[in-house]
Amino acid sequence: MSLVADRVTCRYGDRVVLRGASLAVAPGRVLGLTGPSGSGKSSLARILTGLRPPDEGTVLVDDRSLSTRRGRMDGRLGLLHQSPGAATDPRMPLRRIIAEPFSARGRSGPRGAEAADRAADLARRVGLTPDLLDRYPDQVSAGQLQRVCVARALAAAPAYLVCDEPTAMLDAASTANIAHLLSELAAEGVGVLAISHDHALLDAWAHEVVDIKELAD
Template sequence: MLTATGVVAGYGEHTVLRSVDLTVTPGRITGLQGPSGSGKSTLARVVALLHPRTAGTVTVDGRSVTGSGYLAPAELRRRIGMVFQSPRAATDPRWTLRQVIAEPLGAARRSATRQRVAELAEQFQLTDDLLDRYPHQVSDGQLQRACLARAVALRPAYLVCDEATAMLDPSTTATIAQLVRGLADAGTGVLAVSHDRALLTAWADHVLDLHDLHADARTSWES
């Protein structure tokens, strides 16, 4: 499991998360709901080992993680993939979709990289002609599918989707949701973050409200 326990995090002197607990289970989609500015993205980045915390622990399959970003152990970072809200902000405009997907494969042999990209392209419904296009030449949905393929290129055990459908139309949102559902059905643990409760209710196995995860909210509820 991917767990956060007693996490406190924020930006400078501004604390956003106060003693938050969260668990992501293999083979299930955990939905995380809350209004804009509530700290959903911060928690997603903490769980994905991309943002530092000032207190609390994050564990990946029982291993406690110290540090974040490149200060976290590489083998644990590779256990978690992440898809961001804006596919255009998350990709290099100078790269083709083929290069975008291949980015995490880095030092792999060229033949192995080609084979893996081909597998991912088929899995995420990207044709050869799309792979050779640049971000400005494809739709947001096509680019987000490439970002999803990139996120799972190293076969992570967990996937964090931070408002991954927020910029997409309903039809494309349904496609992304279906693709992520397939990953979960194959055993990937997914954290799906959204402000859209209706989407999460249809998409996730269970939905958590960030407000209820804070220690002060739990104390108030218990008293």
């Protein structure tokens, strides 16, 4: 049982950014992935979450093929972006952003007061105070907004969470907080792929660290 990329290749026109890359993210573990800019880390993140199909190779989630639809992620997966501002709707208050996955579930998800209560609980879990929830993304710090994105990821209840440079825009204190929250998530059984340029952070945070250059055939 794991999130597996099996000999994945990614091309943009004539440019090959990934060739035959393979890795496995196990439940309850944090796998760190590093490598230079332009080496295909973000492309691999999109492929692993179903936002982009691989040009070659396959992706499996717990031995089942990854479901890919343009612009939509497989429900078993979550993605935490490096830029929380780009990943959130500036027209939405924070409580609605956190509750977005509930709406995506339709009738099977919590609605109304129940959804609001669940969103407030998740906000408390990631260290957001109730007074922040009626604010908009441009009214809070980058660290607070990234916590909102973590809470939204928790609301989606993914089996695996791919984190693409989730602390790149944060200060040291916010970085430590986000890493701690994601470690708690892994301790609850979620498989976490942590992509970062920060080798020291990954060495302290991840159970194992690999360089993307080591993934190719």
